Amino acid sequence: MSETIFSKIIRREAPAKIVHEDELTMAFHDINPKAPIHILIVPKKPIPTLADVSEEDLPLISHIHKVAQTLAKAYECEGWRLVVNVGEKGGQEVFHLHYHFLGWPKE
Numbered sequence: 001m002s003e004t005i006f007s008k009i010i011r012r013e014a015p016a017k018i019v020h021e022d023e024l025t026m027a028f029h030d031i032n033p034k035a036p037i038h039i040l041i042v043p044k045k046p047i048p049t050l051a052d053v054s055e056e057d058l059p060l061i062s063h064i065h066k067v068a069q070t071l072a073k074a075y076e077c078e079g080w081r082l083v084v085n086v087g088e089k090g091g092q093e094v095f096h097l098h099y100h101f102l103g104w105p106k107e
């Protein structure tokens, strides 16, 4: 897998508005937001796509969902959505697994 901008952000070699970091993930604002709150949740492990996730990665996937719950609480979202684009045909542009957290806060 070739290096992506997300690996550089994880190593803090490229700028990003980071909102969360733990041993397994980093979350930062999408530069081209499609919702009032648009954050990317990215595993530090450079898995190219959701199709490449293996059995051993399942705890990581469940952890990403926990991070999404944490963001929803932190941003007081009334509604939110998690989106994963898979493959070029699925709209994926950056080939480092990421979950789009799209949130709509309470008015």
Ligand code: AMP
Residues within 6 Å of the ligand: 005, 016, 028, 029, 030, 031, 032, 033, 040, 084, 085, 091, 092, 093, 094, 095
């Ligand atoms: P996808 O189409 O699912 O691969 O989504 C890639 C997302 O990454 C898009 O929504 C882009 O706006 C976002 N993106 C690309 N480069 C950066 C960056 N340097 N910082 C934050 N978000 C980025």
